[in-house]
Amino acid sequence: MAWQAPVVVHPPAxxxxxxxxxxxxxxxxxxxxxxxxxxxxxxxxxxxxxILDDPHLVEWRGGRAHQGYAA
Incomplete structure (x- = not known):
């Protein structure tokens, strides 16, 4: 299995x-x-x-970090 950051922030819903x-x-x-x-x-x-900007700990998927929370 490939390595994965322990925290994943998934794409905006x-x-x-x-x-x-x-x-x-x-x-x-x-x-x-x-x-x-x-x-x-x-x-x-x-x-x-x-740690939010540490790519070894947090992986932001499907969008830019710190963005995409609002509908």
Whole structure:
């Protein structure tokens, strides 16, 4: 199996938001970076706001990082 970042922010959904998975587990649909940071914090990732731009930890799929939350 190919290597994958532990956090995946999936493509924007037509109804808005971006599904987020941590280590393959669905943790919710983020509607902002604030939501995303909270999901990561709850998943036990310290300094979640500092890792959003680290491609070794977070993979942004189907859109630019920090964009595509709104419908």
């Amino acid at each position: 037509p109804e808005g938001g971006r599904r987020v998975t941590v280590r393959g587990e669905d943790v919710g649909t983020a509607r902002s970076d604030r939501d995303l940071v909270e999901f990561l914090r709850r998943a036990g990732l310290d300094d979640a706001d500092m």
